[in-house]
Amino acid sequence: MRFASLGSGSAGNALVVEVNQTRLMLDCGFSIKETLARLARLSLQPDDLAGIVITHEHDDHAGGAFKFAAKYKIPVWLTYGTLKMSSRYIPIQHDLQLNVVDSHSEFSVGDIHVQPYPVPHDAREPMQCVFSDGNHKLGVLTDVGRTTPHIVERLSGCRALVLECNHDASMLQTGPYSWALKKRVGGDLGHLENLDSANLLSKLDNSQLQHILAAHLSAKNNTPALARSSLANVLGCEDDWVGIADQLQGFDWREITSS
Known part of the structure; x- marks a missing residue:
């Protein structure tokens, strides 16, 4: 089992998970041309790609997904709320295979098991996902304003985590965003701050953790060094053991092993 990021941030997100010959893309917030290049x-x-799973309807996650899926005849999985809010992205004439899922119910695509779970975010019916090959788990959490006991339960015991570290609280408060946008980003339906992400990490069973990547970093309200330091302090590891999913490059393939 391995995974890689095409890019992570407010300008576009996409992640690929691979188990044997099955590959799923989580979100697609890039144009067709950019997605192909990445x-x-x-x-x-x-x-x-065997399919695209869409977490929610915001542009940076769903903006390119439907056109890409329609052009290359790739099935899509999403919640009913996300589908209802994504009509502006869906081509008028299409033969898309749209699979509506419950955010509490597991489903499988080829060799990949997907466990969606609901999250607090300012979208209609947002979800995040844990991916598994039956033995190893990859947990993904971005676009969430606060943590919940259910999130802790879902992410415990993962061998790999892609975890939102969107902003540093002080940088957000003194940064260039409008007051309304600061309230949205820092609110209960916005995005996780570095120390909140670290607090979540401290509650998880990390005994099997092989990879951790800080994701969805704000270009104006955070730095990779701050995100790395926050997570490394919890894990007791060197800062550079914590990876970064950045906007331009994402990150290269990471393999999850049994050892």
Whole structure:
């Protein structure tokens, strides 16, 4: 089982998970041209994808998903609320295979098991996901304003985590955003701050953790060094053991092993 990011941040998000010959893309907030270029960096092309899972309807996660899926005939999985709020993205004439899922119910695509879970965010019916090959778990959490006991339960025991570290609280408060946007980003339906992400991490069973990547960093209200330091302090590891999912490059393939 391995995974890689095409890019992570407010300008676009996409993550690829691979188990054997099954590959799923989580979100697609890039244009078709940009998605193709970013997939090529991972030695992938559209035919390699068994499906796209969409977490919620915001542009940076769903903006390119439906056109890409329609062009290359890739099935899509999403909640009913996300589907209802995504009509502006869906081509008028299409033969998309749209699979509506419950955010509490597991489903499988080929060799990949997907466990969605609901999260507090300012979208209609947002979810995040834990991916598994039956033995190993990859937990993904971005676009969440606060943590919940259910999130802690879902992310405990993962061998890999992609965890939102969107902003530093002081940088957000003194930064260039409008007061309304600061309230949204820092609110209970916004995005996780570094120390909140660290607090969540401290509550998890990390005994099997092999990889952790800080994701969805704000370009104006955070730095990779601050995000790394916050998570490393919890894990008791060197800062550079914590990876960064950045906007331009994402991150290259990471493999989850049994050892």
